[in-house]
Amino acid sequence: MRYIVGIDIGGTNIVAGTVAEDGSELLGLVSQPTIAEQGADAVMQRIVKLARASMAQARGKEIAGVGIGSPGPLNTKTGIVLLTPNLGWTNFPLRDRLGQALGLPATLDNDANCAIFGEWWRGAATGAKYVIGLTLGTGIGGGIVIDGEIYHGVTDVAGEFGHVTIDANGRRCKCGNYGCIEAYAAGPAIAERAIEGIQSGVETSLSQYVQGDLTKITAQIVYEAANDGDEWALDVVHETARLLGAAVASFINIFNPEVVVICGGVTQAGDKLFHPLRSEVKRRAFKPAWEACKIVPGTLPGTAGVYGAAAVFIQKHWGLR
Numbered sequence: 001m002r003y004i005v006g007i008d009i010g011g012t013n014i015v016a017g018t019v020a021e022d023g024s025e026l027l028g029l030v031s032q033p034t035i036a037e038q039g040a041d042a043v044m045q046r047i048v049k050l051a052r053a054s055m056a057q058a059r060g061k062e063i064a065g066v067g068i069g070s071p072g073p074l075n076t077k078t079g080i081v082l083l084t085p086n087l088g089w090t091n092f093p094l095r096d097r098l099g100q101a102l103g104l105p106a107t108l109d110n111d112a113n114c115a116i117f118g119e120w121w122r123g124a125a126t127g128a129k130y131v132i133g134l135t136l137g138t139g140i141g142g143g144i145v146i147d148g149e150i151y152h153g154v155t156d157v158a159g160e161f162g163h164v165t166i167d168a169n170g171r172r173c174k175c176g177n178y179g180c181i182e183a184y185a186a187g188p189a190i191a192e193r194a195i196e197g198i199q200s201g202v203e204t205s206l207s208q209y210v211q212g213d214l215t216k217i218t219a220q221i222v223y224e225a226a227n228d229g230d231e232w233a234l235d236v237v238h239e240t241a242r243l244l245g246a247a248v249a250s251f252i253n254i255f256n257p258e259v260v261v262i263c264g265g266v267t268q269a270g271d272k273l274f275h276p277l278r279s280e281v282k283r284r285a286f287k288p289a290w291e292a293c294k295i296v297p298g299t300l301p302g303t304a305g306v307y308g309a310a311a312v313f314i315q316k317h318w319g320l321r
């Protein structure tokens with residue numbers, strides 16, 4: 001049995017793990033904060049250290065390569081990350097730099113593509129032929145898996161579901177567009193909408209969760225308050241579900257998938273999110289499309305990206321089973 005190091009590079013954390021080629025085992029799962037402020041080279045060194053730490057925990061196993069999932073845009077053929085403002089990388093040859101540092105062949109793909117591919121390989125969408133997925137975190141990423149392959153489009157941009165416009169005159173998004181779903185339903189946007197309500201005088205216990213310091217409100221705190229029964233927090237979660245539902249209805253009409261898998265912190269909201277989301281999809285999408293489609297949370301929290309990054313390597317070199 002061969003093993004592959006899977007690396008998931010996020011804006012907040014870097015996660016590495018050593019995955020068996022048949023996906024049956026994940027060894028040496030390690031993670032560290034990214035600390036992007038320290039610059040591109042410091043981040044690079046941290047990735048190398050983390051990969052080595054994971055391999056050390058898989059001692060005695062045959063390590064055949066390394067699969068990397070990184071924020072993009074990036075070029076999967078050249079292995080170059082074109083521009084990631086959060087990590088300070090511009091035209092950065094991540095795949096080759098990391099491969100050389102570790103002395104291993106390497107592959108590179110988009111982080112969200114990897115997460116959805118991981119959920120297809122060993123998670124919530126196993127066995128499905130047509131899969132789309134969203135990763136909900138600091139931003140919203142997406143991935144498309146058709147017939148067991150990631151669909152990349154002509155220049156590796158396909159599946160950027162977070163930057164679909166849901167309101168042509170809406171909120172400014174970090175990508176430069178207006179009204180992207182990310183500007184409403186990513187973690188920081190959820191917190192922002194909750195804070196706006198407090199500032200306009202709605203009745204809510206939310207500020208008690210942060211001792212009155214509204215800047216400390218996060219999406220997690222909004223879910224917590226919603227679970228405790230706070231009406232405004234519940235409204236914010238329902239509105240998030242409604243907006244996501246509108247976006248997902250469009251994706252379902254376009255792709256007619258068997259499974260929509262939703263990964264990330266937002267899934268902590270559980271049925272409070274998924275129930276209204278599914279109703280909204282039913283209200284908007286074509287019946288034969290939503291009838292045939294499961295909308296489910298990911299089942300590999302924190303590790304989908306590691307599994308997927310390894311799977312990209314395996315598929316490229318030997319094909320997946």
Ligand SMILES: [Zn+2]
Nearest residue numbers: 163173175180
């Ligand atoms: Zn955008």
